[in-house]
Amino acid sequence: MKNQILKIVKIGGNVINNEDALRSxxxxxxxxEGPKILVHGGGRKASEVSAAxxxxxxxxxxxxxxxxxxxxxxxxxxxxxxxxxxxxxxQSFGCNAMGLSGADANCILAHxxxxxxxxxxxAGDVDAINSEIIGVLIKNNVTPVFCAITHDxxxxxxxxxxxxxxxxxxxxxxxxxxxxxxxxxxxxxxxxDIEDKNSVIEQINSEKYEQLVVKGVIADGMLPKMHNCxxxxxxxxxxxxxxxxxxxxxxxxxxxxxxx
Amino acid sequence: MKNQILKIVKIGGNVINNEDALRSxxxxxxxxEGPKILVHGGGRKASEVSAAxxxxxxxxxxxxxxxxxxxxxxxxxxxxxxxxxxxxxxQSFGCNAMGLSGADANCILAHxxxxxxxxxxxAGDVDAINSEIIGVLIKNNVTPVFCAITHDxxxxxxxxxxxxxxxxxxxxxxxxxxxxxxxxxxxxxxxxDIEDKNSVIEQINSEKYEQLVVKGVIADGMLPKMHNCxxxxxxxxxxxxxxxxxxxxxxxxxxxxxxx
Numbered sequence: 001m002k003n004q005i006l007k008i009v010k011i012g013g014n015v016i017n018n019e020d021a022l023r024s025x026x027x028x029x030x031x032x033e034g035p036k037i038l039v040h041g042g043g044r045k046a047s048e049v050s051a052a053x054x055x056x057x058x059x060x061x062x063x064x065x066x067x068x069x070x071x072x073x074x075x076x077x078x079x080x081x082x083x084x085x086x087x088x089x090x091q092s093f094g095c096n097a098m099g100l101s102g103a104d105a106n107c108i109l110a111h112x113x114x115x116x117x118x119x120x121x122x123a124g125d126v127d128a129i130n131s132e133i134i135g136v137l138i139k140n141n142v143t144p145v146f147c148a149i150t151h152d153x154x155x156x157x158x159x160x161x162x163x164x165x166x167x168x169x170x171x172x173x174x175x176x177x178x179x180x181x182x183x184x185x186x187x188x189x190x191x192x193d194i195e196d197k198n199s200v201i202e203q204i205n206s207e208k209y210e211q212l213v214v215k216g217v218i219a220d221g222m223l224p225k226m227h228n229c230x231x232x233x234x235x236x237x238x239x240x241x242x243x244x245x246x247x248x249x250x251x252x253x254x255x256x257x258x259x260x
Numbered sequence: 261m262k263n264q265i266l267k268i269v270k271i272g273g274n275v276i277n278n279e280d281a282l283r284s285x286x287x288x289x290x291x292x293e294g295p296k297i298l299v300h301g302g303g304r305k306a307s308e309v310s311a312a313x314x315x316x317x318x319x320x321x322x323x324x325x326x327x328x329x330x331x332x333x334x335x336x337x338x339x340x341x342x343x344x345x346x347x348x349x350x351q352s353f354g355c356n357a358m359g360l361s362g363a364d365a366n367c368i369l370a371h372x373x374x375x376x377x378x379x380x381x382x383a384g385d386v387d388a389i390n391s392e393i394i395g396v397l398i399k400n401n402v403t404p405v406f407c408a409i410t411h412d413x414x415x416x417x418x419x420x421x422x423x424x425x426x427x428x429x430x431x432x433x434x435x436x437x438x439x440x441x442x443x444x445x446x447x448x449x450x451x452x453d454i455e456d457k458n459s460v461i462e463q464i465n466s467e468k469y470e471q472l473v474v475k476g477v478i479a480d481g482m483l484p485k486m487h488n489c490x491x492x493x494x495x496x497x498x499x500x501x502x503x504x505x506x507x508x509x510x511x512x513x514x515x516x517x518x519x520x
Binding site for chain 2: 049052053054072075076077078079080081083084085087088089091092096097098099100101103104105106133136137140142149151153154155156157
């Protein structure tokens with residue numbers, strides 16, 4: 001199947017938090033031809049449910065610190081509510097989607113992050129992707145939809161960064177398919193000038209990436225995102241694109257393509 | 261595969277509400293040989309989460325009335341928290357479980373219950389089982405684990421009785437396998453004398469069933485349960501057993517077997 005392109009598309013809070021934007025994106029995703037996988041992050045619902053249940057969300061360096069009560073809430077919201085709403089919507093648009101956490105059929109095996117300076121609690125770092133069973137699903141015209149929950153095979157569920165899941169799934173599937181990883185975020189791509197939303201840098205290779213970091217064009221939250229992208233390319237992913245929710249439409253021309 | 265027996269085991273609140281009882285049951289279920297499917301109900305966690313979120317659970321004739329806020333909560337709790345906890349535990353016991361709602365790969369298609377006297381809200385009545393994809397999973401050594409959430413293929417998730425799901429899945433799969441449906445509940449079986457927990461009636465056929473109803477031995481909550489069981493037998497399920505959580509252990513001798 002190495003001549004077929006498998007697209008792995010990741011969406012985050014900016015799409016998930018807006019019901020209309022989400023439905024519109026899912027309609028476009030359903031229409032996308034060829035084998036595909038969706039990976040979704042959490043959005044603000046987890047914080048709302050946490051608050052309603054009397055838990056206070058804790059963040060360190062932009063990552064949620066996951067105590068036992070919080071892993072229960074994110075499992076409810078990510079694997080339950082959001083994942084199944086996405087599935088029901090995709091099914092209504094004719095896409096035979098199946099929602100999965102990393103625990104399901106051991107699709108994504110992880111371990112609790114080793115404590116160095118900061119204890120992130122039940123945060124998972126990915127060890128392995130079960131590309132065989134994911135491949136079986138795809139061959140049977142099923143579209144896997146992953147939430148950002150993994151497990152350690154010792155019975156513990158783990159909260160895992162959705163960008164990382166998308167990358168690891170794409171890397172893991174690249175033994176079976178040519179893989180294209182699409183990161184959907186709030187901008188049209190990586191911007192030359194943060195004030196100009198249309199100043200998209202259309203092509204970035206590793207050399208240009210280093211220059212952009214030195215110039216300070218790529219900074220803050222974009223740094224781990226881009227690091228993640230180049231890591232995927234180095235580990236076998238064929239192409240990475242970054243753009244807004246229109247990225248999955250074939251008519252869209254403005255986005256950033258990353259290559260080594 | 262008609263010479264292979266597929267077991268469909270349903271557990272309810274009495275197992276789910278007790279963490280130790282649940283782990284112990286899941287260990288036994290993981291050890292059960294041959295193809296199998298688990299179906300789980302909800303338990304008291306949904307009411308706890310509803311209460312924490314300021315919703316008041318409404319019941320009519322022992323069935324939850326599901327408004328929009330409630331369908332969100334049951335989706336979170338059943339498809340999210342409970343289903344993924346069960347999966348993580350089964351994985352830890354070496355069972356390659358995969359958690360599914362009816363929306364996933366359109367496994368269980370339903371419609372919102374028609375309003376006659378009572379409006380049950382977003383309660384789903386089952387229309388069809390996608391035995392093909394469930395069969396693919398089983399052939400790939402995956403154990404499907406269903407929560408009691410279905411969908412209508414128009415984007416709406418529906419709360420569905422777990423006993424009904426177990427029956428419908430067993431009926432649906434009986435075109436591919438010999439099927440044995442196991443209902444795990446709080447008693448060792450159907451009791452001759454409700455005061456004597458060991459007075460299990462070991463065999464009940466349809467004739468005896470009618471006699472037991474007339475005598476009042478089968479009454480109240482057991483009536484819809486037994487009706488459900490005989491309906492499954494009439495529609496192609498080979499065997500139905502009712503008993504407590506030890507039902508899945510091969511050493512267990514005391515339970516009720518139903519036949520036509």
